[in-house]
Amino acid sequence: MAEAGIKHRAVLAGLRPINVKQVDLRALPEGSIIQILARRGAGDLAPLLADLTADKECEVRPAAPGEWLLVGNTAWAREELDSLEASIHAVGYAVDQSHGRVRLSLAGSAVEDVLAKGSAVDFDAAAFPIGNSTVALIGHVSVHLTRVKDSGFELIVGRSLAEGLWQDLARMSSELA
Template sequence: MPDLPQHKPVLAGAAYSGISGAGIRLEALPEGHLLHVLGTIEPAALATELAKAGFTSSSIRKAGFRQWFVAGDEPLSPAGLNALAAALAGKAFVIDQSHGRVRIGISGRSSRVLLSKGTAVDLDPAVFAEGSSVMTMIGHISVQIARTGDDSFELTVLHSFAESLWDELKHMATSAEKDSGA
């Protein structure tokens, strides 16, 4: 009997082991979990329900009108998803996007320079503060950019575009380091 297929992260292997240069760090983040929440629940109430369902280290990112992504590094358990769906019943719907999207981390003093090469979003901290997120395009690829720190960002992309985005970011990282004088 043949072996069952094993899950392999999209950005696995030596080609995606991360890039560290002067001023930029590019890394494939754990596939963990990504939930799409749609409904009338407000972010503070959603955070409360997430904590009750055991998603204490997950982050909430605005994804559109009355829509949020809930992202975290831990794998999703069916029991956790069921508990959250039950807690949100009548207020919001939860859709598991964990296998359909990939997260990429970008950090370092040149991270904004890198991202400015691919998107028109103003990433200045005065405009796009920590915790902010936006759906945008990098080249022809739709991504969500979330600011996770002063010089750190997380990009969420559809699974099938992850490798193309990675290659584009590698190219932009080389150019960004030259432009920043690193």
């Protein structure tokens, strides 16, 4: 009997980027999303994580008190994840979330207005500068948002909710077409 292999399929692969006058929505590579959880009393692990991942193309993003995401465009090899886990064992835990979360890019001059239609977060650049992250609801969907540039955000959402969020963002952007 032939052995059935598991084939990875990008959840948003069939969707074309949406580019209207003031908004650009596109799927990002399904690379790596590693969740880091600090042990009780460990403190801020962000500097340690930045040092440990200096040779990787990934960013350390705050997710909650004592929690960070390592986000990148390429997947980590099992050996790399094992090495990270061994390096932080005394202060925290690493959980690979790459298979369960999807990244989107939302950019353009009207990005703050589009996001404000579905969320209660103040997206003004003075209140939410480049590099800041938060977890918030957009509609009924929990999303990790990071401002990556003046007029651009990266959104991380659970895999099963990604297409629905995409449709919601497209609808919220439609008045700009």
